[in-house]
Amino acid sequence: MTHIVIVGAGECGARAAFALRERGFDGEITLIGSEPHLPYERPPLSKEGLAGAEPPKYVAGAERYQAARISVITDVPVEVIERKRKFVKLAGGRAIQYDRLLLATGARPRVFEACENAERIRMLRTHADALAIRALLAPGRKVAIVGGGFIGLELAATARRLGAAVVLVEGLPRVLSRGVPEEIAAVVAERHWREGVEIVCGARIAAIEADDNAARVLFADGGSVDADLVVVGIGAIPNTDVAAAAGLLIENGIAVDETLRTSDPDIFAAGDCCSFPLTHYGGRRVRLEAWRNAQDQGTLVAANLMGANEPFASVPWFWSDQYDLTLQIAGLADNAETTVRRDLGDGAFILFHLDGEGRLIAASGIGRGNAVARDIRLAEMLIAARSRPDPAALSSPETKLKKLLAA
Amino acid sequence: MSSNWVEVCAADDIDEEDVIRFDHQGRTFAVYRSPDDEYFATDGLCTHEQIHLADGLVMDDIIECPKHNGRFNYKTGQAKGAPVCVNLRTYPVKVEAGSVFIAIS
Known part of the structure; x- marks a missing residue:
């Protein structure tokens, strides 16, 4: 029986697993994730999911995986892909044989270099991150957010809703400079300003420090911002280490062709972790960090894992909610x-x-x-x-x- | 089962292949006019998250949620795939004397 193994139990991996069954795949499906939860939606983590400190919003309940005969392994990272003998090795040593492999390993937050590893300096990617940040947001508290992208701005709006004071620090001359027109970024910035968020653009950060009770952003010009919590949201980098170690081609992400196939014909990659040629834009290679892309690529890659050989032709689409x-x-x-x-x-x-x-x-x-x-x-x-x-x-x-x- | 016929709007208030939102007694509905000029009604909120479907796009017999592109057949209420998996409830509709009515049970 054909065994399809999916490494990465996020939106994309889960979607692919269900899409395989929806298309009539009758073999074995194993979905492996490194977090302790079943696959959940990440977009709420900077929005209502954070504000409510709710349990994660699951992509599907356990009974749906059971009904679809999808074996889910949680809380275990995959450490090695052995391409010649076609198995993956999990932390702890367990090996799982595959016929076709999907890498949906996602991305992780970019780390600010001059930054201590401390309770009060956080990044936001997982449900656990959201809970840790939530615990320090309340009236009378102050959060300094480093990075004026979607994550930083959504978090700023949520922190205001929870009554915390917010300073948002951006290195570039304006917020949302990656992919959002200035006219729209101005509307966003103005709204944050009216909600009481202090936005500092063009900042050059020298270091971020923290002790048990406070955190501080230090600027190159000698100034600083004191806060109860610093959250760093300066972009994401694709999780490619295991793929790279296995010798797969990496190009700002796991490089795939228009059918989402990697340089190994039995291995595909989809979602935040892969770079792919964008059909409607002259085939230029991009990597997208977006919920819809994770969904669309998860659906298409399921077809291609079954041999459909269809090109990915979606138009990129993003959204952000603030206030x-x-x-x-x-x-x-x-x-x-x-x-x-x-x-x-x-x-x-x-x-x-x-x-x-x-x-x-x-x-x-x-x-x-x-x-x-x-x-x-x-x-x-x-x-x-x-x-x-x-x-x-x-x-x-x-x-x-x-x-x-x-x- | 008792049904109340409730007047929604004039038949011309909904464009062909389009949808409007209709709120009544604390509930919200989506009322559709199909490309072949028939009228339909469903619950107003997407079954994935609480989003008003009337802000979405009608294409043939499909309504697509404006937030996450969940799709339903608005004639039958059937969910057409991820991220939606729960069907929409539908309601009977009639057009009389140029007005649209829905039966709210």
Whole structure:
């Protein structure tokens, strides 16, 4: 009987396991994770999951794994992939034979170098991290957040909701400089400012220190910020060590082709850990850290583990929730030549990004609740269709995007 | 089982292949007009997280949640795959004298 082993029990690995059964795979499936929990959703960890200090939001309950005949091994890291004899070795020495292997090993937080390892200096990736951070957030407490990306900003909003004072420190001239247009980042920053978050941009951090009772961010110019807790959110790096040790090709992540196959034909990789050629953007190699990408690649890789050989052709899609604002981005805007703005009322707006040939390559929107969701979704479909919509139609809220899609 | 027919809106208030939100007595519903000009109604919130489906996109007989793209057939309520696995409840709908009514049991 064919045995498919999945290393990494996050959103992507779990999705792939279920998708195998949904497609009729009848062999053995083993899902191996290094955390003590069944697979859970990570997006809530910086949002309501943190605020409520809830148990993790599981992707599926234990009974669904049982019903789908998926063996789940938790709390054990995989240490070695033995490609010649086709088995993986777990911490503690247990070996598991595979016919096809999926690496969905995810990413881990980037570590700030001049940073002590201390209770009061934290990063956020796991449920355990969220609980530790939550324990130090309360009225009268102060948190210093290093990094003005999605994680740092979402955490800032949650900390304010819990009544803690927040200073957010960003090294670059503005927050969200990676992949979010300035116009939208400005809306986000302004909202944080109104909620009482102090944002310091262009900061050069010399060190982060802590003792048993306090933490401190020290700046190169001699200044400092004292806090009860420092959370560092300066990006993530893919978990490639085991793959690299096995001799798989690594290129900012485990390198896969458009079918998510690694340099070993029996091994695939998907989700945050892999870099792949992006079909709609001339095949440029990217690595995406996003929930939707983990889902979509998990679903597709299941088909390819069964021999479908289908290319991955999704358009990148991200979202972030802060206060009652939701930001959504479809596509990659960095090669845009023109930007067209569409106002949707109540402060919500979408920026459509077009390349030199007038092709829609990205759309970024922000608004309260799900104000921009429908149009961003339609924009995603227009991007996938390689459409060249009339900029005047894009800017006019009276023109339904669905009509452009049909055109 | 007793049902109350409740007036939702004028039939023209919903575009073809579109959806509106309808709140009634503390409950929220999504009311749809299909591309072939029929009307349907379901519970208003996605079964994955508490998100209003009326902010989502209708394509043929599918409603897609605006947050995580969970998909349902709004005619039958059937969940169409991850991340949604629990079906949506549906409600009878009728159009009379140019108005849409749903039966809330």
